[in-house]
Structures are given as C-alpha cells and as structure tokens.
Amino acid sequence: xxxxxxxQPWPLLLIASLxxxxxxxxxxxxxxVPEICSAMVASWPTVDSRTIxxxxxxxxxxxLALSWLVMLLAMMPLSLxxxxxxxxxxxxxxxxxxxxxxxxxxxxxxxxxxxPVLLVIAVAVRMAAKGSDVLAIALALxxxxxxxxxxxxxxxxxxxxxxxxxxxxxxxxxxxxxIFGVRTGAWCxxxxxxxxxxxxxxxxMHLAAMLAVTLLLLNExxxxxxxxxxxxxxxxx
Amino acid sequence: MAHTRKDVxxxxxxxxxxxxxxxxxxxALQQRPITDRTSWTYLASLHGFDEGLWxxxxxxxxxxxxxxxxxxxxxxxxxxxxxxxxxxxxxxxAFEAIVRDAIVKLGGPADWALPYWNYSDxxxxxxxxxxxAFADAKMPDGSPNPLKxxxxxxxxxxxxxxxxxxxxxxxxALSESEFPGDASGGSAxxxxxxxxxxxxxxxxxxxxxxxxxxxxxxxxxxxxxGGFRRGGNPNSALDNGLMSxxxxxxxxxxxxxxxxxxxxxxxxxxxxxxxxxxxxxxxWLDGPAGRKFQMPGVDGAPFTFTAREMLDMSAPQLDYxxxxxxxxxxxxxxxxxRFAMLGRPAPAPAMGMAMGATMARPPQAELxxxxxxxxxxxxxxxxxxxxxxxQATRKLSASFAPRGMGMAGAAxxxxxxxxxxxxxxGGNDGVIFDIYVGLPPGAKPEDHPExxxxxxxxxxxAKASRDDGGHGGNGLVKVVEITHVIDALHLKPPVDLQxxxxxxxxxxxxxxxxxxxxxxxxxxxQGRSS
Numbered sequence: 001x002x003x004x005x006x007x008q009p010w011p012l013l014l015i016a017s018l019x020x021x022x023x024x025x026x027x028x029x030x031x032x033v034p035e036i037c038s039a040m041v042a043s044w045p046t047v048d049s050r051t052i053x054x055x056x057x058x059x060x061x062x063x064l065a066l067s068w069l070v071m072l073l074a075m076m077p078l079s080l081x082x083x084x085x086x087x088x089x090x091x092x093x094x095x096x097x098x099x100x101x102x103x104x105x106x107x108x109x110x111x112x113x114x115x116p117v118l119l120v121i122a123v124a125v126r127m128a129a130k131g132s133d134v135l136a137i138a139l140a141l142x143x144x145x146x147x148x149x150x151x152x153x154x155x156x157x158x159x160x161x162x163x164x165x166x167x168x169x170x171x172x173x174x175x176x177x178x179i180f181g182v183r184t185g186a187w188c189x190x191x192x193x194x195x196x197x198x199x200x201x202x203x204x205m206h207l208a209a210m211l212a213v214t215l216l217l218l219n220e221x222x223x224x225x226x227x228x229x230x231x232x233x234x235x236x237x
Numbered sequence: 238m239a240h241t242r243k244d245v246x247x248x249x250x251x252x253x254x255x256x257x258x259x260x261x262x263x264x265a266l267q268q269r270p271i272t273d274r275t276s277w278t279y280l281a282s283l284h285g286f287d288e289g290l291w292x293x294x295x296x297x298x299x300x301x302x303x304x305x306x307x308x309x310x311x312x313x314x315x316x317x318x319x320x321x322x323x324x325x326x327x328x329x330x331a332f333e334a335i336v337r338d339a340i341v342k343l344g345g346p347a348d349w350a351l352p353y354w355n356y357s358d359x360x361x362x363x364x365x366x367x368x369x370a371f372a373d374a375k376m377p378d379g380s381p382n383p384l385k386x387x388x389x390x391x392x393x394x395x396x397x398x399x400x401x402x403x404x405x406x407x408x409x410a411l412s413e414s415e416f417p418g419d420a421s422g423g424s425a426x427x428x429x430x431x432x433x434x435x436x437x438x439x440x441x442x443x444x445x446x447x448x449x450x451x452x453x454x455x456x457x458x459x460x461x462x463g464g465f466r467r468g469g470n471p472n473s474a475l476d477n478g479l480m481s482x483x484x485x486x487x488x489x490x491x492x493x494x495x496x497x498x499x500x501x502x503x504x505x506x507x508x509x510x511x512x513x514x515x516x517x518x519x520x521w522l523d524g525p526a527g528r529k530f531q532m533p534g535v536d537g538a539p540f541t542f543t544a545r546e547m548l549d550m551s552a553p554q555l556d557y558x559x560x561x562x563x564x565x566x567x568x569x570x571x572x573x574x575r576f577a578m579l580g581r582p583a584p585a586p587a588m589g590m591a592m593g594a595t596m597a598r599p600p601q602a603e604l605x606x607x608x609x610x611x612x613x614x615x616x617x618x619x620x621x622x623x624x625x626x627x628q629a630t631r632k633l634s635a636s637f638a639p640r641g642m643g644m645a646g647a648a649x650x651x652x653x654x655x656x657x658x659x660x661x662x663g664g665n666d667g668v669i670f671d672i673y674v675g676l677p678p679g680a681k682p683e684d685h686p687e688x689x690x691x692x693x694x695x696x697x698x699a700k701a702s703r704d705d706g707g708h709g710g711n712g713l714v715k716v717v718e719i720t721h722v723i724d725a726l727h728l729k730p731p732v733d734l735q736x737x738x739x740x741x742x743x744x745x746x747x748x749x750x751x752x753x754x755x756x757x758x759x760x761x762x763q764g765r766s767s
Binding site: 164 | 421603604606609624628
C-alpha cells in the first residue's frame with residue numbers, strides 16, 4: 001500500500017478526501033444529519049407530519065443534502081482508485097477528464113439517492129436505541145455484522161470490482177462512463193449501506209465513527225473477490 | 238564449485254544420467270505425503286492449487302483439508318507481475334535443492350542440477366520436440382516413468398508435444414530494453430509490470446498484462462505442452478492438460494525444465510546488452526510489502542526471500558550456472574532493426590547508451606482507438622475493426638516524420654504501437670490463437686506472415702474469468718506489439734490509419750462452448766511526445 005500511495009490516482013484521491021474532511025471539520029457546528037436524528041428521536045412518540053415539517057424547516061433538505069455530500073466526499077474517494085485508473089487508461093487522452101467526471105457524477109448521484117433511505121434507517125435505529133449514542137452504535141454495528149454474514153453482500157462486493165468495456169468515441173463513450181458510475185455506485189451501496197448508517201446514528205464521536213468506517217470501507221474494497229457464501233471472516237487485501 | 242544446469246538436448250540420446258536421476262528424485266518426492274513440505278504435491282501447490290482438479294486427477298488421495306489454515310506457502314506463484322522472474326528463480330532453486338537431496342540419499346551425484354529445455358535452439362533441428370524420456374511409458378529398468386503424465390495433450394490434443402520454431406521465438410523478449418513495464422497499454426517490460434504481491438493477478442490496478450518474456454515464449458509453451466484433450470468438453474478444466482492451467486502446471490515434471498529455460502533467458506537478456514538492467518526500485522528488490530515470498534528448505538522448514546537475494550546466481554542459496562547463456566540474436570537490437578527497416582540511420586552506440594541512461598521510465602501509453610463491440614472467438618477465424626481517433630493518430634504520424642538531432646543528441650524513435658486485448662474471458666486455458674493486423678480484405682492469413690503480430694495463449698483465463706476467484710471476473714489482458722506492422726504501413730504511403738483490421742486465428746477450431754470472448758480490442762501508442 002505505501003508504495004502505491006505515491007502513484008496517481010491515489011495522491012489526488014487522498015487530497016480530495018482530505019478536502020472533504022476539512023469541510024466536515026469546518027462545518028461540524030452545523031452538521032445536520034446526525035442532529036436530525038436526535039431531533040426526530042427527541043420528539044418521539046409525538047412525531048407526526050407537522051413535527052417532521054418543523055424539523056425539516058429547521059434542517060433544510062438542501063442543507064441535509066450538502067452535509068451528506070460532504071460526508072461522501074470525505075469517505076469515498078480512496079475506494080474509487082481502481083475504477084478511476086480504469087477510466088484513465090482505457091479512455092482517449094482528450095476524453096479522460098470527461099470520462100472521470102461522468103463516472104463520479106453518476107456514482108455520487110446513486111449515493112445521494114440512497115441518502116434519504118439511509119437517513120430513515122438511521123432514525124429508526126436511533127429510536128430503537130432510545131437516544132443513547134452507545135446503544136445506537138451497537139445496533140448499527142449489529143446490523144452491519146448481520147449484513148456482512150449474508151452471501152448477497154459478497155455478491156455486491158465482488159461486482160464492485162467489475163471494469164466494463166468503454167466505447168472510445170462520442171455519445172456511446174459518455175453513456176458507458178455514466179453506466180459504469182451507476183453500476184459501481186449501486187454495488188457499493190449494496191455492499192456497504194449498513195456501515196454508512198453507523199456515522200449517521202451518532203452525535204458525539206460522529207467524525208471518529210466516520211474515520212473508522214472509511215478505513216473499513218477501504219479495506220473491504222481493496223480485498224480480492226471471494227466465493228459467495230455465508231461467512232464471518234473479514235477479507236484481507 | 239557451482240552446479241551446472243545443462244541443456245537437456247545435449248545430455249545424450251534417451252535416458253541420460255541427469256534425467257534418470259531426475260526421474261528417481263521425482264519418484265521419491267511423489268512418495269511423500271502432501272503434508273510433507275518437501276513432497277511433490279506440496280511443492281506443486283506453491284505454484285497453484287485447486288481442490289476439485291487435484292482430486293479428480295488423483296493428486297489428493299485421502300488427504301485432509303488443504304492448504305492447512307495459516308499456511309502461507311501454497312498459492313504463491315507470481316504472474317502478470319515484475320515478481321514473475323525472481324519468484325520463479327527462488328521456486329526452482331528450492332525445488333532443485335530438495336530433489337538433489339533426495340537423489341543423494343538414493344546414492345546419486347551431489348552435483349546433480351536441473352536441466353533446461355532450450356526449445357529455441359536454432360542449431361538443433363529437434364530442439365522443439367519433447368525430450369523422449371518424458372514420453373516413455375517405462376524407465377530403462379522397467380519401472381513406471383514418473384516423467385510421463387497422462388494429462389499432457391500437446392498440439393494435436395492427443396499427446397504430441399512439439400514447440401514450433403515461430404512459437405519458440407525469443408526475439409521480442411530478448412530485444413525488450415526495459416525490465417519493468419506497466420499496465421498503461423504499452424510495453425509491459427521484459428520482466429513485467431510493477432505490482433504488489435500478485436498471485437491472483439491482483440486487481441489492485443485494472444488487470445495487469447504479463448511481461449514480454451512471461452507472455453512469449455513462457456505462456457505459449459505452457460499451452461503447447463498442456464493443450465486440451467481432443468474430443469473433450471471445452472467447458473471442463475478436466476480436459477485441459479496439467480501444463481495449461483496455473484493451478485496444476487507444476488504437477489507435470491516438464492514444468493521445471495521449461496522454467497529453468499525461462500530463468501536462463503533472464504540471464505541471457507542481462508548479458509546480451511549493457512543497457513539491459515534489472516529493476517532498481519526498492520519495492521521490487523525488497524518486496525513485496527506485506528506478504529513475503531517463502532519456500533521450504535531441504536528440511537522442510539520455510540524461509541523467506543526477496544528479489545534482491547535472487548540476483549547473484551553464485552550466492553549459496555542459488556549456486557548454479559547455465560551451460561550456455563550466449564546471445565542467440567547475435568547482438569541485434571530492436572532499435573537497430575527498426576531503424577534499418579524504416580531505412581533510417583540507426584542511433585550511434587554511444588548515443589544509444591546516453592539515451593538509455595537518460596530514459597527514466599518509458600512514457601505512459603495512450604489510447605488510439607478501439608473496436609465497436611465485444612468479440613466472441615468461435616470457429617476458425619474472427620475479424621474485428623479497430624477505429625482510430627484522428628487526433629491521437631496525428632501524434633503517431635508526427636512521430637514518423639524524419640527529425641534532425643534532438644536535445645539528447647540522438648535520432649528519436651517513432652512511437653511504438655501495441656494491440657491490447659482487454660478482459661479476455663473463457664473456460665479453456667488450452668486455447669492459443671494467432672493475431673494478424675492489417676490484412677487486405679479477403680486475404681488468407683497464412684499468405685501474409687508479415688502481418689502476423691504474434692500468438693496469444695490463454696494460460697490462466699478460466700480462473701481470471703471467475704468473479705469470485707480474486708481477479709474480479711475481469712479476465713486477462715494481453716498486450717501484443719504491432720509496431721512492425723505499422724512501420725510497414727508507413728513505408729507504403731498514403732497511410733490509411735482510420736481503421737485497422739484485426740484477425741484472430743485459433744490453432745484449433747473453437748466451439749461456442751469454449752466461450753472465449755474479448756471485451757474490447759484496442760490500439761495504443763507509446764512514444765516520446767505526449
């Protein structure tokens with residue numbers, strides 16, 4: 001790993017990730033996503049549509065989306081090294097930037113679409129934990145562990161490694177990069193959604209949880225593909 | 238006094254002492270159980286292992302689960318990697334020491350060394366034939382011959398093993414001037430691309446190509462010896478020869494003579510040109526980071542080694558020399574040949590050295606174009622057209638313009654051009670096919686040897702195609718240099734570089750059931766200007 005970190009695209013991705021972390025630390029006082037969880041839980045069991053409206057008025061959907069995007073920017077880039085290298089090597093020189101931008105757009109779009117769903121799950125976990133941070137993390141981790149045992153998860157993780165054919169020219173080339181981004185994003189969500197719930201359920205130690213999950217995600221992504229079956233042992237890259 | 242590894246075809250007719258003792262040594266190792274690290278099967282498992290295949294071929298018997306949990310030695314073979322050569326050197330040295338020890342215990346000579354099979358020897362008309370001792374059913378004393386294996390199907394699917402002169406060619410390998418290459422679409426280097434520990438092909442990067450020597454003649458010879466069974470089921474690995482598949486190759490005793498020759502060619506490459514140098518990166522010399530290479534000693538105890546320790550053949554743990562490491566190409570260089578073909582003055586040797594010294598790493602390659610859709614290899618021949626991007630191709634054409642003396646004071650070489658076969662997937666490791674570039678429409682490939690770019694063997698394709706087998710299902714990537722074909726086009730202007738016709742001609746007619754596909758066929762340039 002250390003020697004590869006010196007080779008593109010790793011350095012650029014590391015910088016992107018660090019920018020995301022910087023933004024997060026800077027915005028921490030206004031991090032919306034975990035707060036919304038607390039806000040929802042605090043008003044349970046009287047939550048109704050007006051409560052939700054009120055919560056959303058204070059924590060605007062745009063703000064939520066931005067804070068989710070910044071989280072993704074901090075956590076995802078290093079896991080995208082291989083697809084980005086594939087795009088770089090397999091595209092015409094004049095199309096490389098376009099290809100990578102199209103891929104990233106589609107990839108992050110999938111995660112943005114998954115955001116609200118994961119938020120709902122995080123709220124549910126928080127409610128089940130009756131507002132306790134420790135219990136919420138424990139529940140989220142149990143969820144992640146149960147999912148890790150599932151063969152379906154290994155299928156998703158294996159498919160993350162797919163590097164498809166890219167048309168070299170024209171609209172077909174753009175289309176293939178977008179589809180590549182959507183597919184990678186979808187398999188990624190499939191493999192890692194419970195892990196991404198973990199940092200959403202905590203107020204305090206939110207950043208620490210994010211860092212831990214980032215490293216876990218990277219470890220999983222770099223491990224080679226494995227046969228699909230019920231399994232407990234983690235993969236070794 | 239160092240041991241001398243000798244040319245198997247110069248040992249004398251039939252059963253020489255060296256081969257007789259080899260057979261007896263192999264036999265002794267085969268008596269040992271797989272749990273013994275000095276056994277035939279354990280040593281073979283260091284290259285690769287597949288429980289289903291090994292059991293079906295009778296190599297597992299009633300042994301318990303293998304490998305034992307935590308045993309880091311099996312499944313180590315390095316391929317599609319710059320570690321290919323140093324790892325195999327360590328592997329062969331460990332094997333040779335264990336066999337020699339067994340031979341000495343049987344009363345044999347302490348100076349026994351592994352022979353090599355030089356199938357490219359132009360001075361020997363029989364060089365490409367399988368040494369007869371490997372085909373005899375019995376040894377001279379009437380006992381069964383362990384050097385003969387049933388699953389060795391050769392070129393006719395029925396056991397006829399012969400390495401054709403063209404397939405045995407070492408010209409492209411020995412002419413490659415850089416050791417390390419990369420996976421950017423251009424040359425993979427003489428020794429292979431720089432990778433981390435690479436047994437499952439490692440998808441740390443997109444699938445890596447093999448180094449030039451590893452591809453040709455190494456992979457091709459594997460396929461020519463192992464082949465696949467005539468009339469067999471192309472979907473079944475059980476009908477592939479042992480040498481065709483990485484997981485079973487080291488079970489065939491001919492494997493070691495083949496690899497002794499590949500190891501010898503490394504030495505030949507280093508000696509034939511002062512500009513030919515091993516990789517110097519610490520990652521290669523002292524790597525891999527993380528999992529280190531391990532071999533069993535004569536007593537079975539594992540020891541680790543690095544590429545750095547494999548560089549001096551006189552070191553105690555190697556301690557061998559080759560009978561003949563002379564240059565079969567008589568000093569010819571790729572650059573001089575190319576300039577001669579283009580009708581231009583070659584760079585003067587002193588300038589060539591200066592060029593070699595200032596060249597840090599070869600420049601990154603760049604895509605020129607690709608075909609329109611995935612190709613299925615079926616039948617006797619398949620065509621595809623590669624459309625080239627005008628903007629990128631202009632750079633290629635510009636590199637052909639005659640130039641004056643540049644800053645380095647040397648005539649600059651025009652771009653090199655490489656065909657990339659991306660994500661080759663399939664179920665049959667024994668497949669070999671020839672590639673023709675730029676054939677006129679309707680022309681017969683056999684009438685145009687000048688358009689033949691080379692041959693490709695699909696050694697390892699089945700495992701690489703499985704998406705749970707460590708490769709991510711991305712298959713194999715093959716890089717074939719087509720510079721000489723592009724050069725020939727430039728000699729007959731006007732040059733039409735909008736489309737290139739690529740024709741694949743399998744050695745055996747391929748059935749749909751062989752299921753061989755190439756996701757994309759592309760062309761790359763690699764040159765001085767970016």
